[in-house]
Amino acid sequence: MLPQRSKKISIVGLITPFYLGMLKKMRRAGKVVKMTGSGKEYFATNLWLATVLNQMGYEVEQLCEINGEVRPEHITGDTVMINVYTATANKCYALAAQLKDRKIIMGGPHIAHYYEEASRHADHVVVGELENVIDAVLKGTDKRKIIFGEQVKDLNSLPFMNYGLLDFKPDFVRPFFSRGCNHHCSFCDIPTIWGEGWRTSSVDRMVGEFKSMAEYFGGEVPRVDFMEPNWIASSKRIREFLQRTRAEGIKIKHMGADCTLNFINDDELVKEMKHHKITLGIGFETINPVTRLQKENHLSKTKETEVYFDAIKKLQDQGVWVHGFFSYGYEEDTPHSLELIEDFVHKSKMNSFALSILTPFGVSPLGQKMRAEERILSENWDFYDYLHFVYQPKSMTAYEAQKSFNAFMIKYYTPLKGAGKMVQGRVREGFKHLIMSAFFNKLQKHTEPYLEFLKNGK
Ligand code: SF4
Structure with a gap:
């Protein structure tokens, strides 16, 4: 009833x-x-x-x-x-x-x-x-x-996020101070969702909302996950924001945000990060040298992975936790690409990483290309979760691609490694590792019927 x-x-x-x-x-x-x-x-x-x-x-x-x-x-x-x-x-x-x-x-x-x-x-x-x-x-x-809908031109005109509308006091906040992105990565649907260009509120507005959050949460802003596709699209802006929060004594437990590495030559910003607890989720996306040269992000256009290693070290030297994002399924990718990613993660000493499967959403450039080339294998939306190959990759079969993805994740996230981290005192990290291990084991079972479909279909 x-x-x-x-x-x-x-x-x-x-x-x-x-x-x-x-x-x-x-x-x-x-x-x-x-x-x-x-x-x-x-x-x-x-x-x-x-x-x-x-x-x-x-x-x-x-x-x-x-x-x-x-x-x-x-x-x-x-x-x-x-x-x-x-x-x-x-x-x-x-x-x-x-x-x-x-x-x-x-x-x-x-x-x-x-x-x-x-x-x-x-x-x-x-x-x-x-x-x-x-x-x-x-x-x-x-x-x-x-x-x-109409794009909001002036983000300063928007209200502060009202955490009082939740029926509990959260342990984390998810504000946003920008919308859209100036890049046009072919696999990404952010420009489709938010429209052309990158819009932002002022640094004053950001600082004002952080002061308000600190007051609401009893003196310290809890863990912050910025809900922005590219937090450091302007290094000057984030530099000013971090400097202001420090100068004005706003306590922030921890900040996490996604960005590209384009800001890495702003030494003043990188040094300022030392005074804050920050995790940056950085979209490396691919280690395949051919694909990387086609990417828009200027750092990606280098052939030398050492440039990335230096950038990661530079951030870690300031206490930044570096979390890398990678995608699997680019035109040149084969199961060997997974070994390249693992090798890169290991050599770069990044703190953590996530790997997902390229997903061709509707009118994103990738979606349009896959449809035009009749490479879409399934339009069951349940599988558009970054964990299923719903299109025919170019350099391997979809079955091979899905199977290698599952096997890689299970091999990487073993319960033994998780337990090892806990024994070393890295309890939270070890705990997360164990959860990921359970997650990918369950995913393996979950994708069995889909693997059969791919095996028989292609
Ligand atoms: S930089 Fe990030 S948010 Fe911007 S288009 Fe590329 S993937 Fe999307």
Whole structure:
């Protein structure tokens, strides 16, 4: 039976069935509680939406599936806004089908690519940024099915993220002070989602929000995960921000952000990092020399991996934790590319890394190319999770590619290595390693039917 409904707006974020299954297992083991302290999670995009709607005077509730399965009977709002990622699209559509008596509005990354498809499952879909259009949709004065949002030109005009709208005090904050990116990496859908160009709020605005967070959280800003695709798109800006937070005595537990290495020659910024606790997630993406030369990022255009090693060391000398991001499945990639990545990770002494499978989302350059060349193998969105080969790679079969990816991750994340780290006193690192080991073992089983499909298909 559905609960009594109110005029409130329910904001829903779902996760893939695979992650939900993993989380259930972890929660049973009490591990999530240990990982996040409070044991509760939230989607930053949903909290952001709640912040905007709350400022407009709407009552909102947030349902984040990381904290437990979201079923129709949990949703009390008259209007339901669903944030759709491609890998959760099937689940979002299924949930919407069970909420026929509500007004359904969909937004999120998947909508930027597939708004016509999504419009068959919702009363409205909002493509792109919704701050300037959502009020009219909620009031019913904008009745269009597909609504193209407008870019917010002045990010300083936006409110501070309102953490008071969560029903718990989080152990981490996820603010953003920029949108979009000036680069156009072929595999990336950020330019599709956020539109052309990079926009940013002022350093004053950033510092102001950090002061406000420090006050809200009792004197120290907890762990910060910047929700920005390229945090250091301007080294001058981040240098000023870090210098200001230090000069003004704003306490910040830890900052984590994604960026390219383009800032590495700004010695003043790199030295300033010594005064802060920082993790940088750096998109190396590929170690394959041919592919690297085609990349846009200027550091990638060097043939010499030593340039990267020097950059990593330079950051680590200032106490920065370097986390590398790599993707597998570029045109020149073969299973040997995985050995190159492992060798690079080892020699560079980076602190940690993540490897994902290239995924050809809708109208991203990669998606368009794969469609034009008829290399898409599956359009089941459940598999668009960076863990499945959904297209035909050029230099290996999809079966070979998937099998080698699974085998590599299982070989890398052995329980023994995790236990070894814990014995060395690197408890958190070892613990994460053990979780990754369990994750990829489960993934191996999870992808067995998909591997069969690839084996028989190609
Ligand atoms: S630099 Fe990063 S965010 Fe920007 S387009 Fe490339 S991958 Fe995407």
